[in-house]
Amino acid sequence: MLVTTIHGEMDDSLLVKKEGSLDNDIEFTTWTEYWLDDELVHRSVHVTLKTSPALFAEAAEIA
């Protein structure tokens, strides 16, 4: 599989894949990294908001 990297598209067989996640009350987040030796060449992140501890800038005005 080809992976978009800072060096262009590279075959993933040349790279080391690392994945991680974060799960709390606000979000469920996953990320995927590809490394070429000691260099990070790709990192994608997917944040899923569970609910919104939002800071409403105009809530008072709307209400």
Place this chain on the structure above:
Amino acid sequence: MTATHNFGVSPTRGASTADTFKAALYLASATINASTTAYSATGEVTGTNYSAGGVTVTNATAPASTNSSATAGVGYWTPSASITYTNVTLSTAFDTVLIYNSTQSNKAVSVHTFGSQTVTAGTFTLTMPSNTTTTALLRLATT
């Protein structure tokens, strides 16, 4: 939810179509909070394939409300699709997205924070919560 910001198509403001909303990302070091009243490039992320001002929010679902003439309720709205920044490199940590109304002088709608991230030649996707009275991205008590 159709006063300053018109999320739907039957506004009280006199327009006939919904406004355009955008989503901009901000550095973890930026000061974006409840006092933010409008989009600003100050503290916004910069990087490959990221355009200042961010991306347009998909708004295919009009806001809903549970209130009636007799009881108060909740007005709520959520973007109808994930917010995606494709093939970007954002090397400085960011942790905030500002949703703002580009039709109405870039006035701020809401600020949302998440764990600090960077992106390298990749995609940053922000998936919305379920559009319900308790989890929607925007929830306003109505009377």
